[in-house]
Amino acid sequence: MEIKIIVRGKFLYLEYVEFGKRVRKSTGLKDTKANIAYIHRNIIPEIERKQKLGINSNQTHKISYFLDRVMKKTIQEKKINTIVVYDVAVRRFLEKLGDRDVDTYTISEIEKFVSELAPKTARTYLAPVSLAFSLAVKYDIIPRNPCSFVDMPKIKQKERMAFDKDSVKSLLAHAKGELKTFLYFAFYTGARANEILALRWDDISEYDILISKTCARGVINSPKNGKPRRVILLEPLKDYLDTLSKNGDLVFKSDYLSISRFFTMLQIELGLKPQGLHITRHTYASLLINANVKPTLAQEMLGHSSLLMTNLYTHYLQNKSDKSELEKALF
DSSP: OOOEEEEETTEEEEEEEETTEEEEEEEEEESOHHHHHHIIIIIHHHHHHHHHHTOOTTSOOBHHHHHHHHHHHHHHHSOHHHHHHHHHHHHHHHHHHOSOBGGGOOHHHHHHHHHTSOHHHHHHHHHHHHHHHHHHHHTTSSSSOGGGGOOOOOOOOOOOOOOOHHHHHHHHHHOOHHHHHHHHHHHHHOOOHHHHHTOBGGGBOSSEEEEOOEEETTEEEOOTTSOOEEEEOOHHHHHHHTTSOOOSSBSOOSOHHHHHHHHHHHHHHTTOOOOOTHHHHHHHHHHHHHTTOOHHHHHHHHTOHHHHTSSGGGGOOOOHHHHHHHHHHOO
């Protein structure tokens, strides 16, 4: 049926018949030639598209409905970190842009939303929103996902400067409390910060350390790649651990933020450029590579998820020389 543009007061309305009923719908646009052209170019074709598919063009399809579906699936399939971040992202999006029909959001306003966020945060926050719009596309509610056309803010790569051996020795010598323990684990295992903070004393044997979980925001999860691994317990770390009293099951009581804050303070105190906790893992890898430690051994110790999907690990067999090779490379 023909879709007519009519004027009521200063505003433009659409009038048409759908499912045997007369529909009069406000466009919210003022009576101007530019707006009339916009209606002919965008709004009317979209109504006609929905009519051909048997979709009620006058029915509301709030973004919250699709966001709820995304969150339910996320809770079922993802780790707690992703769930928490997606939840914050969804609430932030609804707070800024409101809960409206999915076909009313524009590319420009979504771009404005992400432009107010840090580049990495913008990509993370837009992820569940984009999934919600994709669901609406899947069910023919909208013809395209507006997030696919958003110009994202560019990420400026921060230059990571691995510590040299002298800096590592200085950090270990001057650190105190649980930060000292954390740094010993970090520099002698190359494990991720959340893997170290999840360690229990019974994960540590006389010969190796079992990395089988992570701890984020107080919640225990599986490792990043989903697969546990064992790293060799090197003598300097073993000797240090022998000096500690082992009270309770957990090695650490401190959380990520506390360790990170004390690590920043220590770097400043020693005149080093402050870097995040991940620099310890980067340093471990760099020292091994610079010492020409065989790649398969370095890969096994680091447990890189991308490398676990290759056949390289099938060629790795731990032997007695590995421990001395690692200890020689590390300080």
